[in-house]
Structure formats: structure tokens, C-alpha cells
Amino acid sequence: METDADPVLGARVRDALGLADAGPLTVLEGGRSGLTYVIRDAAACYVVKAVPPGRKALGRNDVLHQATILTALAGTGVPVPAVRAREDEEPAWFAMDFAGGEAVEPVLEVDAEIEPALARARMLDAARVLGALHAVPLDELGRSVTASGRTPPEATVPGEEVGRWARTMRAVPDELRPGGEELVGELLAHVPEPVPPVVLHGDFRLGNLLFDGEVRQALIDWEIWSVGDPRVDLGWFGVFTDGRLFPGSGRVVEGLPSERELGEAYREARGDDGGTAEATVWFSALGRMKMAAIMGHNLVRHRTGAHHDPVQEQLPPAIAAMIADARRLLAEERR
Known part of the structure; x- marks a missing residue:
């Protein structure tokens, strides 16, 4: 059985989101700021961004800087993922809805097929x-x-x-x-x-x-x-x-x-x-x-x-x- 990439954080996320039956907290490839994970249950999937343990919430590790603007833009018509939970207690983290789709940069991703x-x-x-x-x-x-x-x-x-x-x-x-x-x-x-x-x-x-x-x-x-x-x-x-x-x-x-x-x-x-x-x-x-x-x-x-x-x-x-x-x-x- 697969276990959480970070058991302490996984427990905090499950408790805050009410995900008693969720699968493991796993690393999301491609995340560049802080630590980026994904967790899902039968009904939903969430992306979790967290400050790395022992690090200060500064620069790219200040994940709540991101949560703040995402929350502020909710309902404005700008397409942003909804923030579902956040905790300021160190190490801070927040969870947002997983957004599907693809993000392709045409002139840079030379192996991507896009018309x-x-x-x-x-x-x-x-x-x-x-x-x-x-x-x-x-x-x-x-x-x-x-x-x-x-x-x-x-x-x-x-x-x-x-x-x-x-x-x-x-x-x-x-x-x-x-x-x-x-x-x-x-x-x-x-x-x-x-x-x-x-x-x-x-x-x-x-x-x-x-x-x-x-x-x-x-x-x-x-x-x-x-x-x-x-x-x-x-x-x-x-x-x-x-x-x-x-x-x-x-x-x-x-x-x-x-x-x-x-x-x-x-x-x-x-x-x-x-x-x-x-x-x-x-x-x-x-x-x-x-x-x-x-x-x-x-x-x-x-x-x-x-x-x-x-x-x-x-x-x-x-x-x-x-x-x-x-x-x-x-x-x-x-x-």
C-alpha cells in the first residue's frame, strides 16, 4: 500500500479537507515552488503546496502568497483554481482544486504536438x-x-x-x-x-x-x-x-x-x-x-x-x- 510522501502533512491535509478515505499524498511532478503534492478521493482531486520543512516562507517557498491572490480572484471571472483549505502554522500549506488540461508553450516545447x-x-x-x-x-x-x-x-x-x-x-x-x-x-x-x-x-x-x-x-x-x-x-x-x-x-x-x-x-x-x-x-x-x-x-x-x-x-x-x-x-x- 502506497504511503504519504509526507505523513505529517498528509494528516493535516486530510483533517482540514475532511478526506478520511483519500488516497496517499504524492509528489506532483512539475511543481517548482515550495513542495507540490496531489491528493484525491473518490469525489475530488486537490493540489497541495507546502513550505519545505525547516525552510522559511520566503520567495518561491511562500506558498500562502499564492493562496492569497487565488482567494482574492475567486468570482472575478479570471480562471483560477479554487482554494479549499490553508494553514498558516509552520510549515504552512494550502490546497486548491486540481485543474485539468494541458499547458503547452509552442515555441519552447519542441516535442509537444500542437497544431x-x-x-x-x-x-x-x-x-x-x-x-x-x-x-x-x-x-x-x-x-x-x-x-x-x-x-x-x-x-x-x-x-x-x-x-x-x-x-x-x-x-x-x-x-x-x-x-x-x-x-x-x-x-x-x-x-x-x-x-x-x-x-x-x-x-x-x-x-x-x-x-x-x-x-x-x-x-x-x-x-x-x-x-x-x-x-x-x-x-x-x-x-x-x-x-x-x-x-x-x-x-x-x-x-x-x-x-x-x-x-x-x-x-x-x-x-x-x-x-x-x-x-x-x-x-x-x-x-x-x-x-x-x-x-x-x-x-x-x-x-x-x-x-x-x-x-x-x-x-x-x-x-x-x-x-x-x-x-x-x-x-x-x-x-
Whole structure:
């Protein structure tokens, strides 16, 4: 008979959810924040996220940060899993409904079979999901966050976003980020004025949105949600429209929407411009800079032995491509 991956946590989850006849608490493959498990009985299935024993609830291990925004978004029309239980007692955890479907990133998952027309339809619908998220009144979400005992995050502005990712970029050796310092300077020289802040998902893309065919199921992976300029989410989403930005690690998929098309679908769903039609090129360049910084960080972690993952050796061409394309966009915008 299979036993719980964590017997103490399993007992807490069963008691909170009333799952006397549930099967074992098992590790869910693919979970990257905290510890991720699944537990089910004859009637339902739940995903459980928990702080690892002995760890502090900080950063990606702060699973209740995710539970807070999922609870706040319930009933707003944004497709998120329902939170069914949470416990703040250490090690903290929460349980949410298991959401079915698949999350396929067309330009990155080279072995995934997805028709270009389906990928296009999903991306356009994802833009509408993002518009619905950014349309949720921030004051309502703030009240819900406060009611949970948490403090809503302070809103960040575009210049702060550059500074944050510049620090990550500068931790990468110069030879792995050709033109990276110049790109940081070019972004800082033309920082746009912020627009009214919204809740940001932080990693908005098809890889974090579950679909059944063309039908959206749930927007997942909320570990880095924050409050800030909505164009940050839009610029990041746009990075995944062009497989040419991922030489050696991705693929070109014909027929995907352009960043302009995604922006149009987004604004139609949001119901107002929100200022997001301005400075879109700058935010597209910022998205590419962020991706280059993240790729460089992951490659350094592999090469220093912090996290062994030979796949990261595919990334140098993509890092260079991201930086070069960001600089191209900014140069063309200034002409």
C-alpha cells in the first residue's frame, strides 16, 4: 500500500479537507515552488503546496502568497483554481482544486504536438484572460488580501523593473551577455511614465495557462505575482510569440499572433486602454532583457554546480538573441 510522501502533512491535509478515505499524498511532478503534492478521493482531486520543512516562507517557498491572490480572484471571472483549505502554522500549506488540461508553450516545447491554428487560438484567448485579470479593480483585490492577514505588495514602476533585472543580468559573466550592459543603459535612458497599476501575474504565458482544446481551464503558477505596470505582463507574454528568439532551444511556429495582435485582444477584453497602448516597444525590449537575465542566471547556476542541468548549455545563443533583438527594437523606435 502506497504511503504519504509526507505523513505529517498528509494528516493535516486530510483533517482540514475532511478526506478520511483519500488516497496517499504524492509528489506532483512539475511543481517548482515550495513542495507540490496531489491528493484525491473518490469525489475530488486537490493540489497541495507546502513550505519545505525547516525552510522559511520566503520567495518561491511562500506558498500562502499564492493562496492569497487565488482567494482574492475567486468570482472575478479570471480562471483560477479554487482554494479549499490553508494553514498558516509552520510549515504552512494550502490546497486548491486540481485543474485539468494541458499547458503547452509552442515555441519552447519542441516535442509537444500542437497544431499552429490551435496555438494561435490559445494565445489570443490568453491575451483576453490577461485583459480580464488587469481589469479587476485593484482596491477590491487589496481589501481581500488585507482580509487574509497579508499586506498588499507595493506597486513597482518601470524604472524599478529595469533595476531589478539589471542586478540579475550583472551577476552573469560579460561573455555570456554580449551587449547586455548597453541594453540596460538604453532602457534606463528612455523609461516611460507608469500607468495605473494592476495585479501582475509575473510569468504570464501559455505555459502557465491550462487548456482543454480551445477552452481555458485555469491560470496557474502565481508564486511571483505582484502589483505594477500592466505592460510588464504584456511585454513578457510577447517574448513567446517568436521562436527566432530561442535559437538552439526553441522553434519557430508559423501563424502565432504578433505582439500587436495580442495587445489588441488584451485591450478589447480589458474594456479600456489603461494607457497600455503607449511605449509598447520599450516593454517588449524589457521582456527580452528579463528573459536574457533569467537564462544567464540559470546557466551560471548550472556551471557553478548550484543546480546541475546540462540543458542550460543550449542557452548562450538565445541570451545573445534576446539582447540583440531588444536593442534592435529600441533603436528602431528612436528613428
